[in-house]
Amino acid sequence: MNRRELLGAAALAGLAWADDAFAATRLTAAQRRALRAAVRGPVFFPGASGYDAARRVFNRRFDGVRPPAVVRARDTTDVQAAVRWAERFGVPLVARSGGHGYTGDSTSRTAVVIDVGGLDRISLSGTTATLGPGARNLAVYAALAARKRTIPSGSCPTVAAGGLVLGGGMGLAGRAYGLTLDRVRSFDVVTADGRRRRVEGDDDLFWALRGGGAGFGIVTAIRLRTVAVPRACGFRVSYPRAGRAEALEAWESLHAPRELTSILTLDTGGASVFGQYLGSEAALRRLVAPLANATLTTGTDTYLNLQRRWAGCADGGLPACLRYSPTTFAAASVYVSKRLTSAGRRAFVDAADTGASLICDAYGGAINEVSAHATAFVHRHARFSVQILSYTGAATARSRVDRARRLIAGHGNGQAYQNYPDLDQPGPLRAYYGDNLERLRRIKREADPGKRFISAV
Numbered sequence: 001m002n003r004r005e006l007l008g009a010a011a012l013a014g015l016a017w018a019d020d021a022f023a024a025t026r027l028t029a030a031q032r033r034a035l036r037a038a039v040r041g042p043v044f045f046p047g048a049s050g051y052d053a054a055r056r057v058f059n060r061r062f063d064g065v066r067p068p069a070v071v072r073a074r075d076t077t078d079v080q081a082a083v084r085w086a087e088r089f090g091v092p093l094v095a096r097s098g099g100h101g102y103t104g105d106s107t108s109r110t111a112v113v114i115d116v117g118g119l120d121r122i123s124l125s126g127t128t129a130t131l132g133p134g135a136r137n138l139a140v141y142a143a144l145a146a147r148k149r150t151i152p153s154g155s156c157p158t159v160a161a162g163g164l165v166l167g168g169g170m171g172l173a174g175r176a177y178g179l180t181l182d183r184v185r186s187f188d189v190v191t192a193d194g195r196r197r198r199v200e201g202d203d204d205l206f207w208a209l210r211g212g213g214a215g216f217g218i219v220t221a222i223r224l225r226t227v228a229v230p231r232a233c234g235f236r237v238s239y240p241r242a243g244r245a246e247a248l249e250a251w252e253s254l255h256a257p258r259e260l261t262s263i264l265t266l267d268t269g270g271a272s273v274f275g276q277y278l279g280s281e282a283a284l285r286r287l288v289a290p291l292a293n294a295t296l297t298t299g300t301d302t303y304l305n306l307q308r309r310w311a312g313c314a315d316g317g318l319p320a321c322l323r324y325s326p327t328t329f330a331a332a333s334v335y336v337s338k339r340l341t342s343a344g345r346r347a348f349v350d351a352a353d354t355g356a357s358l359i360c361d362a363y364g365g366a367i368n369e370v371s372a373h374a375t376a377f378v379h380r381h382a383r384f385s386v387q388i389l390s391y392t393g394a395a396t397a398r399s400r401v402d403r404a405r406r407l408i409a410g411h412g413n414g415q416a417y418q419n420y421p422d423l424d425q426p427g428p429l430r431a432y433y434g435d436n437l438e439r440l441r442r443i444k445r446e447a448d449p450g451k452r453f454i455s456a457v
C-alpha cells in the first residue's frame with residue numbers, strides 16, 4: 001500500500017486506526033471561542049457536559065474515539081459558519097447525519113464533527129420529496145406514506161438519509177425502483193469554500209455525491225423523485241442447517257421480476273429468505289414456489305407496515321422504530337456477479353460456519369439498468385451483494401468477518417459496497433469505486449483542494 005492508499009484507507013476508517021500514526025487535533029482556547037461564536041447550535045468540547053453523548057456513533061467499537069469538538073448544526077448557515085471557521089484555523093472536518101457508518105466514519109480523533117442529524121425535515125412538493133440529511137429511514141417512509149408516496153431506501157429504521165444516499169441506499173424496493181441515490185434530483189451542499197450550492201444535472205459534484213461517499217462537501221438537503229405507494233406483500237421461508245446450500249441454489253435460480261426484491265441469510269443455524277413483492281399475494285406465491293417448503297409464509301399489509309416489519313419494529317409505534325440502539329459489530333461486503341458453482345455454495349456455507357451471518361441482497365432490475373459510470377456508484381453488474389456481519393465483541397466479530405470474507409472472496413467480483421465498509425478490506429478504494437476512482441479523485445481535488453473534509457479518495 002503506498003502513502004496515498006494508506007491515507008485513503010485511513011480516512012475510510014474514520015481515522016480509527018490511523019490515529020496510531022497521526023496525532024490527535026487539540027483546539028486552542030481561541031479556536032474554541034471562535035467556533036462557539038460562529039455557530040448558533042451547541043458545540044461540545046472534550047470534558048464538557050454532553051460531550052460523551054454527542055461524540056458517540058452507532059457502532060460501539062468506536063466508543064473510544066474522542067473528536068476535538070462536535071458541532072450540532074442548527075441549520076445550513078451553521079454548517080457554512082463551521083466550514084469557514086475550519087478554513088480560518090486549518091482544522092479538518094467530518095460530517096455526521098445518523099452516525100451509522102460501519103467503521104466509525106463520522107467520527108475522528110483529528111477532525112471536528114459537524115453533526116447535521118438535527119436537519120431532519122421531510123417535505124413533499126408535487127412528486128419531489130426534500131429530505132434533510134438527518135431524516136431517518138422509518139420517519140421518511142412514514143411521512144411520505146401519509147401522502148401516499150415513497151422512495152426506495154434501506155431497511156434500518158434509524159439510518160439517516162445523509163450517509164445512506166451518498167453511498168447507495170439498497171432496500172426491499174431496490175429492484176423495482178433502484179437505489180436511493182438513483183432517485184436524487186439535486187443536493188444542497190456546503191462546499192469547502194463555505195458556499196452553499198445546489199448541484200444537479202451534469203455537475204461533477206452531483207455525479208460524485210451519488211455513490212462517492214463523504215468528503216466532497218456537507219450535504220444539507222436532498223431532493224428525490226418519489227413514486228406512488230405501491231400495493232405490496234411479503235414472504236419468508238426458512239431452511240434447516242443441512243439445507244443451506246440448497247437454499248442458496250434455489251434462491252439464485254429464482255426467476256424474479258423487478259417487482260420482487262429478496263434477501264437470503266445464511267448463518268450457522270440455517271438459512272432464510274424473505275422479500276417484498278409489489279403486486280398480489282397470489283402472484284407472489286407462484287413466484288416463490290421454487291423456494292417453498294413447509295415453512296413458507298406470505299402476507300399482505302400496508303406499505304408502511306411492511307417497512308416496519310423489515311425494520312424489525314412491526315410491533316409498537318414510530319417512536320419504538322426510531323429508538324437509537326448502538327451496538328458493537330464488524331461487517332464486510334462482497335459483490336457476486338456470476339452464478340455460484342457448487343464449490344462456491346460450499347464456500348458460502350463454510351463462511352456461515354465461522355459464526356458470521358451472510359446477508360445476500362438480490363440486485364438486478366432497476367439497479368443494474370443504470371450504467372456503471374452514470375453515477376459514482378459502480379456496482380451495476382452484480383447479481384447480489386453479500387454483507388458479512390457479526391454482532392459480538394469487537395475482536396471476535398472482526399476475526400469471524402475476516403475469515404468469512406477470505407472464504408468467499410474468490411467467488412466475488414472484487415468489488416464491495418461502500419456503505420458496508422470494512423477496515424480489513426484489501427484494496428478498499430478500488431473495491432468500493434472501481435474505475436470511477438480516478439474521476440472521483442479529480443473531483444475531490446477540484447472541490448476540496450485544501451482537503452478540508454476527511455475523505456477516502
Ligand SMILES: Cc1cc2nc3c(=O)[nH]c(=O)nc-3n(C[C@H](O)[C@H](O)[C@H](O)COP(=O)(O)OP(=O)(O)OC[C@H]3O[C@@H](n4cnc5c(N)ncnc54)[C@H](O)[C@@H]3O)c2cc1C
Nearest residue numbers: 097098099100101106154155156160162163164170214219
Ligand atoms: C443497522 C444498520 C442497518 C443498515 N441497513 C442498510 C440497508 O438496509 N441498506 C443500505 O443501503 N445501507 C444500510 N446500512 C448502511 C448505511 O447506509 C450506512 O452506514 C450509511 O452511511 C449510514 O448513514 P448515516 O448518516 O446514518 O451515518 P453517518 O455515520 O452519519 O455517515 C456515514 C458517512 O457519510 C458521511 N456523511 C454523513 N452525512 C453527511 C452529510 N450530510 N454530508 C456529507 N457527508 C456525510 C459521514 O462523514 C460518513 O463518512 C445500514 C447500517 C446499519 C448500521
